[in-house]
Amino acid sequence: MTDAPRPPFEHPANALVLEIFRANGALIRLGDALVKPLGLTSARWQVLGAVAQGHGGLPVARIADNMGLTRQSVQRIVDELAEAELVGFAPNPAHKRAKLVVMTPRGQRLFQRASERWAPYADAIAAALDPRRLRSTTDNLATLRGFLDQTNDRSSE
Amino acid sequence: MTDAPRPPFEHPANALVLEIFRANGALIRLGDALVKPLGLTSARWQVLGAVAQGHGGLPVARIADNMGLTRQSVQRIVDELAEAELVGFAPNPAHKRAKLVVMTPRGQRLFQRASERWAPYADAIAAALDPRRLRSTTDNLATLRGFLDQTNDRSSE
DNA sequence: CGAGATTTGACAGCATCCTGTCGTTATGAC
DNA sequence: GTCATAACGACAGGATGCTGTCAAATCTCG
Numbered sequence: 001m002t003d004a005p006r007p008p009f010e011h012p013a014n015a016l017v018l019e020i021f022r023a024n025g026a027l028i029r030l031g032d033a034l035v036k037p038l039g040l041t042s043a044r045w046q047v048l049g050a051v052a053q054g055h056g057g058l059p060v061a062r063i064a065d066n067m068g069l070t071r072q073s074v075q076r077i078v079d080e081l082a083e084a085e086l087v088g089f090a091p092n093p094a095h096k097r098a099k100l101v102v103m104t105p106r107g108q109r110l111f112q113r114a115s116e117r118w119a120p121y122a123d124a125i126a127a128a129l130d131p132r133r134l135r136s137t138t139d140n141l142a143t144l145r146g147f148l149d150q151t152n153d154r155s156s157e
Numbered sequence: 158m159t160d161a162p163r164p165p166f167e168h169p170a171n172a173l174v175l176e177i178f179r180a181n182g183a184l185i186r187l188g189d190a191l192v193k194p195l196g197l198t199s200a201r202w203q204v205l206g207a208v209a210q211g212h213g214g215l216p217v218a219r220i221a222d223n224m225g226l227t228r229q230s231v232q233r234i235v236d237e238l239a240e241a242e243l244v245g246f247a248p249n250p251a252h253k254r255a256k257l258v259v260m261t262p263r264g265q266r267l268f269q270r271a272s273e274r275w276a277p278y279a280d281a282i283a284a285a286l287d288p289r290r291l292r293s294t295t296d297n298l299a300t301l302r303g304f305l306d307q308t309n310d311r312s313s314e
Numbered sequence: 315c316g317a318g319a320t321t322t323g324a325c326a327g328c329a330t331c332c333t334g335t336c337g338t339t340a341t342g343a344c
Numbered sequence: 345g346t347c348a349t350a351a352c353g354a355c356a357g358g359a360t361g362c363t364g365t366c367a368a369a370t371c372t373c374g
Contacts (some may be wrong), residue, residue, distance in 0.1 A: 013279040018183055019298040021203070022225040024181035025331085026305035026361095027174055032332085033312050043360060046178070061322055075323070075360045083167040097369055098322050121308070125170040128304045134169045135180055137297040140198035140290050141176040146223045146256070148287045155190050174345085185330095199357085200330060218352055230331045232353070254339060255352050320371070332359070335364105341350070 020141075032120070036116050039084075047077045048086060048103075049113045057090050058101030068145075086110060177298075188279070192271050196241075202236045205243065205260075214247050214257030225302075243267060303313045 033043035038119070050063045058066075064074040078101055081087045084109035089099040107146070126134060169283045188199035197205070216222075221231040235258055238244045243264035246256035260268070283291060 011276075011283070012288065013282040014296070015310045016286075016291055016295045016298070016362065017281070019302065020177060020180050020184060021294050022179050022296050023302045023305065025225045025297050026302050026309060027177060028307055029332085031218070033309070041359070059322070068182045069360095072324090072363085091369065095322075097367095119168075119324070122170040124170045124171070124304065124308075125301060126168070126298055129173075131169065133297050134173055136290070137168070137294050137301075138173045138176050138285055140294040141173070143182050143285055143363085144282060144294075145176065145180045145183050148180065148187055148280065151281075152183060152186050152190070169373070186362085198329070215350070226330095229331065229333085229354085233330085252339065252352075316374095317355080320369100322367100322369075324366080324368100327362100328349085329362075333357085333368085335356085336354080337352105338354100339350100339352075341348105343348080344346085 016126075017146075032118050034121070038110060038114055038117075040110070041113060043077055043080060045111075045114055047074060047081060048107060050112070051078075051081075051087055051101050051103055052108070052111050057102040058099040059090075059092060059100060060094065061098070063101065068149075081107070082152075173301075180226055189204055191274050191278070195267060195274075197267070197271060200234055201238060201243075202268075204231060205264060205271070206237065208230075208235075208238075208244055208258050209265070209268055211258075214249075216249060216252065216255040216257060219253070220258065225306075238264070245257055285296040 028042045031045060035041065035045045045062065046067065050066055051058070053066075056061065058074050059077055061071045063078070066070045067074065078087060082089065085104055087101050088104050090102045092098050092100045129137065185199045188202060191197065192202045203224065204220065207223055208215070209231045210223075211220065217232050217235055218228045220235070224231065235244060239246065242261055244258050245261050247259050249255050250259045286294065
């Protein structure tokens with residue numbers, strides 16, 4: 001049994017990476033199904049959430065940084081959300097072109113409804129992973145992401 | 158302090174979900190940069206890895222299941238890999254149309270080179286997260302994914 | 315105050331993954 | 345043995361995210 005070809009799949013880090021990919025996919029699928037009846041998608045819901053967090057309004061580039069995405073990806077979603085009148089643009093006193101993205105009342109109502117739909121699932125996740133595991137998993141992923149971001153930044157220099 | 162608008166962002170599960178999204182994005186970016194000099198992308202590398210694991214050859218649908226993706230996504234990548242002669246198709250004794258995807262020698266060599274490039278990063282991850290954390294994080298994500306897959310399957314019935 | 319660097323938005327093109335639908339092939343119930 | 349079901353591949357279309365490039369606005373520093 002020493003002849004089994006053993007590519008570095010045995011490495012513990014690889015198992016983690018594969019689980020992250022699978023969890024990411026499963027979360028997006030769940031999110032899409034969850035907000036589809038509201039006319040939303042996972043991506044739009046996420047951007048809406050990021051806008052909701054920036055109470056005073058944030059430029060697109062800031063939202064992208066918060067989400068770990070590029071400006072272009074977020075810009076496209078924001079434009080679509082603006083088209084649907086779920087978000088609007090407020091003048092930015094600190095930058096003429098970089099207008100602030102703010103929620104419209106309609107956007108707030110829709111986001112509220114999405115949040116209500118999500119709540120039971122969030123609770124179920126918290127039930128499947130007790131508070132200690134939930135927190136340690138989050139912390140460990142944050143540690144991993146810190147390393148990855150650092151590595152990515154370094155290679156782009 | 159009871160008036161702060163508090164959408165369910167405070168929920169511990171949400172912090173975990175956001176970290177999974179960010180980690181996923183960072184991993185794909187790192188993977189793309191890592192195998193770009195080899196003429197590969199993250200997705201092709203991943204599919205190549207899945208083919209490498211199925212030593213005897215697997216039909217596309219099986220590979221997709223293993224990766225948590227749809228058949229169509231994997232099929233397109235496999236076709237491109239076949240075009241580049243990195244994988245080939247072997248007849249499937251159990252199914253006339255569902256041919257088995259197998260590595261070509263060239264694919265094996267390329268995957269080997271990608272693995273060698275990845276190894277230092279895998280080690281670095283294992284260094285940033287000690288074995289116990291690495292394993293518990295992987296296990297907890299697997300638990301989460303079990304719940305998510307179950308929920309997704311249920312809603313598609 | 316002025317030149318270069320940085321940040322931000324706009325536009326174009328591409329890679330990846332999804333859903334929906336159809337025809338072919340295997341499998342299982344009867 | 346036959347028919348319904350499931351599994352698999354093929355094809356079309358849409359959604360999301362990325363890179364590359366350029367212009368406008370701001371900031372930094374001498």
